[in-house]
Amino acid sequence: MAEAFPVKPKLRPTSSKLTPTPEAKYWRSFKIPKDIETTPSKSFTFPINSIAFSPVAPHDFVATHSASVSIFSGKTLEPKPTISSFSDTAAAVSFRCDGKLLAAGDLTGTVHVFDANSRSHLRRLKGHAAAVRSVSYPRAADKLHLFSGGDDSVVKYWDVTTEKCVFNLLGHKDYVRCGDASPISDEMFVSGSYDHRVRVWDVRVSNVSSVMELNHEKPVESVLYLPSGGLIATAGGNFVKIWDVIGGGKLLYSMESHIKTVTALCMGKVARGSGEEAEENRILSVALDGYMKVFDYAKLKITHSLRFPEPLLSVGFSPDCSTRVIGTSKGNLYIGRRKAKVESEEVVGGMQWKIVEDDPGRKVLRPSYFKYFQRGQNLKPSEGDYLIKRRKKVKMAEFDKLLKKFRHREALVAALNRRNPESVVAVMEELVARKKLMKCVSNLDTEELALLLAFLQKYSTMPRYAGLLTRLANKVVELRAEDIKSSDQLRSYIRNLKRDVEEEIRIQQSLLEIQGIISPMLRIAARS
């Protein structure tokens, strides 16, 4: 039994791009929201050194650039007024665990503490002799202390209320450029320095030297406590290392897929479906090579990588998995936002109000109502249901239907009207197989001939179609010379066609010349 096959264009060589994995789809779903795409305030002229997200909803975020700190609304992504009470470039920023306070270090060596809402300047912590490039609040519950690390190779533990330095933690021999607090303990934190060392500190046991020392073998640009509190990721040089702190500082893995220096790390989450269990943690790393890589440290595999046109300096990911921010050395801020699933979920003043959409007392549908007749149409089958597949309908384009009825000329015109060169060529090839193409060409009226000539002019020098179309163009001119002569419009098409063909001939000639130059060389190379 013969079936009806639609006309298909020739296959094209597929590139090595595969269908995106769900993970890649997830990371690509962070798109620049349309409404803020055009706002110029997203780009600053100075490098964005640091980005931090507020730990509480709606997860505002801050970015430091030049001598100011910009706060962005986590809800609308609109910039709030900036804090610019710095005397030098702000270098590091951190939110307190309740999101109410904000600490920022600058290059003069001062750590400033602000109210995140009112932006009022609350404290100045002075003590560092050189620039402060690392500030972090404890992440668990402690609201009174913070750590900072400076270019004077000292890590300081501050009591914020009294503006006093509690401990000077010594041990690093070069600039301390990064630090992170443990997510489970208020007393543990980690710092990384340009002396290639990463030190883990515990303010309970000792105030003299570090609990643990890890050798990263390159100046450390960023450190990150992983959510379990037992693992640390360090970045420096063009690699990221994962360490097991509980297991005595054992190196677990070294991820070496960046080409240039990795500048920042942050935690990312992949939300699969809904609920906490469905979330999987990833490490996001950005580097000067312009790549953001997503690393799955459970499988020790890179799951996604994304390229940006500029060197990247800082990265941030909102705890609710909705926003991803990347800062570049040229001052651009790449904000990616995923479409929230439940739009109605709103957070007002820390309390959550859910607007319940389907009210329980729903009306029972009656046949008097239009929707009664549409009920169940969008019903999805549940797992145990037995599915009876409807036979798949073969999709027939208009030219396919016409070809099936042997209306060849109309099929050709229908294909030409669709302006898809592949399908036009496919229809032409089918007509050749039926030995009807010449007949079609000679039957076209003037308007349709103009359509064909326009198509030929456009595509007959294209390498993929040239084999068929140049010969066809020749035939068309031969067959319809009389009609072309009598119409101005057609003559103009022919003029254009002639021009294109002449240009193509020039190209071919120069290619031949090049081939003439190369082929003796190849022969000599083959002989030796």
Next chain:
Amino acid sequence: MFTGGKSFVSLPPAFSNDAKRLLVCTGNTVSIFSTSTGLQTCELEGHEAQVTSVIVVPATNPTSKVLCYCWTSSLDGKIRYWDFAAPELMKTIDIRFRIHSMVIPSLLHPRNDSTGKLPDLYAYISTEDVKQEGKPSSFGIQKCNLTKSRIVGGVTLAETRKPGHVTISPSGKYIGTCEKRKLRIWEIPAKDSEHVGYKKVRLHHTRSITTMAFHPTERVVAAGDVTGRILLWRGVGRETFSNSKSSNGRMNTDGEDRPGVRDTDDADSCTTWHWHSSEVNVLFFSSDGAYLYSGGKEGVLVVWQLDTGKKKFLPRIGSPLLYFINSPDPTLSSISCADNQIQLLRMPSMEILRSISGIKLPSSHMDMYEGFGSVVVFNPTAGLIAVPAENYRVQFYSLFDDREISQVQICERNHQPGDEITVKVNLVALSRDGSTMCTVETRLPEEGIGSLVTLKFWVCGSQKKQVSLSTVIYEPHRDAEISCIAFRPTGNMAVSSSHGGDFKVWVHRHELTPKDETVQRSGWKCHAVGSYKKKPMSTAAFSSDGSVLAVAADKVITLWDPDRNTLLAVIGDSLEPITNLTFIGKSEYLVSASASRGSKSSNPQLTVWSMSKLCVAWSYRLDIEAITCSMDDSTFAVLARSKPNGSADESSQHAEDMILLFNAEKAVPLSVWFVSKAQGGGLSFVSSDEDKVSGTKATDEVLAYINGAREYVLLNPHSEQDISRQRGFTNLDDTDTHGYASVYGELPEFSLKADQTAFPSMPSGKTWKGIFSGPSHALPPLPKLCSDFLESLLERRSGVVE
């Protein structure tokens, strides 16, 4: 001798009385197929020439429906009577004329015998009396007394110049035949005896009539002509036939109210219907007489409502229709198609239930393009052949089981039977392990534009059931045609040679994507391109270990290292272009055949080259059609065509061509077979399993030869002993559905396992305990059991003696 690949559609098939079996004339035998499974159940063997008709004795009452008797006639001049349930020959009548067609009218109308004695049974046969050489043989329709086994002397209904097909009306009252532009119809008297007069009517038409049909109840005759017209005569023979029955003596002789009827023809009216664009092959009235089925070259079955002339269609059958037969079961009928396929139709809805397909026949169009290899391809390890068919498909056919395995759509195009061929599958190649298939399809250009050669690589799954497309390559050798594709025996490499003067080596690659190791892409890529002095490359072959690639460049053979693509040596200078090239097994010899295609070559040659000395070992002057070599030892076989001028004496017409078996070291052939129709034939060694073919134990390779008409024979190359065969016929599955199951289908959990255990219907080595085991209704027929039983006893005793 094991033969197969016969045509199922040379003659109309016949249904058994219970419509569970279909009797199909296949060459010298009648094959019986089960209509519920579409598989062959048994075979009636006995005729020595082609069977020309098969007539099932119809059931006269419901109880005799289970009776399975049939009459067959054959070109060997014998009429045989069979019980096809057993199957068993009951009676043979030798009439010494070649029989082209036979009808038995008296079977159709029940005979009421007052005397208690059955009247004699008469058959009307279209015979050919072969006279002396040089004189044309005479044809005629004669009468034969089947009861007394002799021809009724003096009764010759018609003398014709060509063998005519005799058509019988469903009531058995009339028989007719069409000859050129006229129909001849005879009335068969209700009480047939040896001496009885016949009334006849002639109907004339202006075109050659191709087929005719009788209305089941009325005196209506339909005929189709070569232009596609259907003529419908009503009231045929009102004058002639009704004169005897004077009760309705309405004389209607006025010429003017007989529309359409030619001058003196005896009919009331003649209507013409014209839908078919070419020759009508099928005409058949439905059993109630309300509809007329017609079909022709378009592959569309048209159902005409007889009273109104309204039409209904069953389109896209895909091949020209040849016969339409309905069965005693009103829901089942069959169409025979020209592509050697019988379609079983569910009747009122006209949907195709299943099809019984034989080997695809070579299409007449394919001969037009000489040099295109429309030859079948062998898969030696699995015993399969791949046959390119007209409808852009490749059929896999099992040589040992003699049935189709599967079909693969090579090119997604709609096939209209009867269209001019512009796209065709030229070449098919199978790798030695059968895991990869390679096809080449060519689209012919229209006025020099739009030609396209496409090379496709396919991956075959297990058992050839599923074949999936792996790689498509457009214009692999620019616009030059591909002459040959050869696979490397060790795998993962293929070579395609073209007439355009180059060859390409293709390799199979798996690509692991860098990011995700789970997704694997595999495909064929061009590995190397080679050419030798721009000469057209006609054929290529790999050595059995895959280390040497031999490519024939016009008249010389070039040897290459396929991995590094370096030319190793050039040997030979034959007189004609080389057409065939094969390395002989694991020996150091290469055999080549050269001939110029198209024009008859003057210097064809078969040459064996020694690879160690790079020189000719020995050669013959033979026109070679095909070469094959055994996989293990150094024997090879060639299919040689004798020269056309050598066939001066006509007696040797059938032994024109021969198969020669050689050992590469000696120039003396080991054995010779004479065959016919070698043009376009193929030859291959095929490894056989011992359980399938009980040949000699010395070798497990048999030689398969397929001729131009796609009939094949398996020969035993090493001894005179024929390959006897035990064919695995499936038992007729009697699990018919009635009642609940016929309406709602099978109950899912209810399995009839006990019934499905195939009960062997052939002699088996089981002891008598095994023979009678199983439920009594599933036992084979008693005569069969008896011989088995006795045989088993004999075996046991011989065992005791040893």
